[in-house]
Amino acid sequence: MYGQTAGHALCTFLRMISIQQLNKVYRTEEVETTALQDVSFSVQPGEFVSIMGPSGCGKSTLLNVLGLLDRPEGGSYTFNGTELTGLGERDRSAFRKHHIGFIFQSFNLIDELTVYENVELPLIYAGVASGERKERVGEMLRRLNLVHRSAHFPQQLSGGQQQRVAVGRALINRPNLILADEPTGNLDSANGNEVMDLLCELNEGGTTIIMVTHSVHDAGFSKRIVYMKDGQVITEKLAAC
Numbered sequence: 001m002y003g004q005t006a007g008h009a010l011c012t013f014l015r016m017i018s019i020q021q022l023n024k025v026y027r028t029e030e031v032e033t034t035a036l037q038d039v040s041f042s043v044q045p046g047e048f049v050s051i052m053g054p055s056g057c058g059k060s061t062l063l064n065v066l067g068l069l070d071r072p073e074g075g076s077y078t079f080n081g082t083e084l085t086g087l088g089e090r091d092r093s094a095f096r097k098h099h100i101g102f103i104f105q106s107f108n109l110i111d112e113l114t115v116y117e118n119v120e121l122p123l124i125y126a127g128v129a130s131g132e133r134k135e136r137v138g139e140m141l142r143r144l145n146l147v148h149r150s151a152h153f154p155q156q157l158s159g160g161q162q163q164r165v166a167v168g169r170a171l172i173n174r175p176n177l178i179l180a181d182e183p184t185g186n187l188d189s190a191n192g193n194e195v196m197d198l199l200c201e202l203n204e205g206g207t208t209i210i211m212v213t214h215s216v217h218d219a220g221f222s223k224r225i226v227y228m229k230d231g232q233v234i235t236e237k238l239a240a241c
Contacts, residue, residue, distance in 0.1 A: 015078075016176065016208055017043040017066065022075035024061055024231075035061040036072065037231040043210060045176075048203040050219035050239070051212045053228035059212040060181060062228070066210060067100055067179045068092040080176070097126055101170030101178045105185035107162045109154040109169075116141070116150040119168045126173055140168045144198075160191030167198060171207075178202070180211040184218055196221045 024036040035058045043049055051059045064070040065077065068084065077084045079099065087095065102108075109118050119140055123133045141147045144164045154162055163183060170178055180199065184192030192215075200221050203209050211222060219225050220239055227235045 015042045016045045016047075016080055017210075018076070018078045019066075020076040022062075022065065022077065023073045024058075024065065024070065025073050034231050036065070039075070039228075039231070039233055041226060041233055041236070043208065046203070046206050046208055047224060048200070048209045048222040049211070050222040050225045051210065051228060052214070052216075052219055052225055055214075057228040058231040059228055061231075063179050063181055063210065063212050066177075067102060068096050097122070098173065099176045101173065101175040103163070103166050103170050103178060103180040103183045105182035107154070107159075107166045107186070109162060109165055111154050114151050114153055115146055115157070115165050118154070118165055119172055122169060122173050136172060140172055144168050158191065159187045160194050163187060163191070163195050164198065167195070167202075171202070176208060178207055178209045180209060182213055183211065184213075184215065192218070 019042065020040050022036050022039040023034075026033045026035055037058075039058070039062060051062065053059055061070065065072050068087070072085060075085070079095075084092075084095065110121070113121065116137060120133055120137045123136060128136070138147075141150055144167065146161070146164060146168065149157060149161060149165075154165070157165070163186075178199075183199070184195050187195060196218055199209055199211070203223075209222070211218070213219055222239050225237050225239050226233055227237075
């Protein structure tokens, strides 16, 4: 009996993310749309998981729920054993700030800020002291080979460079989890492969990544692919980074 209990506890501990029977419905005065229906799956620390499926299948909604940008109608979402579905807005914001980094298809950089300032911004929001900010941003720009672009503005960069800045911004607070929504969607194949190689490198260093993608090519960089249809997880398979 003790062995079973200990084994169950270890299994639970090893799941960074556990989703159980998650539901999400969008309502207007005339239409009710089920975006997620009884979705259940888990992610282990250090995994690289791709979520695939046709447009409208619920991929982005699931990513928004995982990133605490949207609330489910029902079900459970635990992160390292902590239930998140009942958190208030302030706690949700604080959790995102310290545990989750986001990479978007459209980069979402601030045009009026330099590369350095875009990467630094999350540290300012987190209240990190100026000396530590300078050290961490410098280290990140060196890591991403962007030091020579630190004073440039986003419009002065290629698409691949902009996405590398976005990756740096996502990583600067050292999150446990990176959520990537079509990270190569606005890039040509060469720049797209560069970004995917970077994500694989980050994953090999221990960063957990969940990526929504339409690209079979990009999904092949991950370790596991979750397929969705009509708001449900229909199957999974292993892939190889």
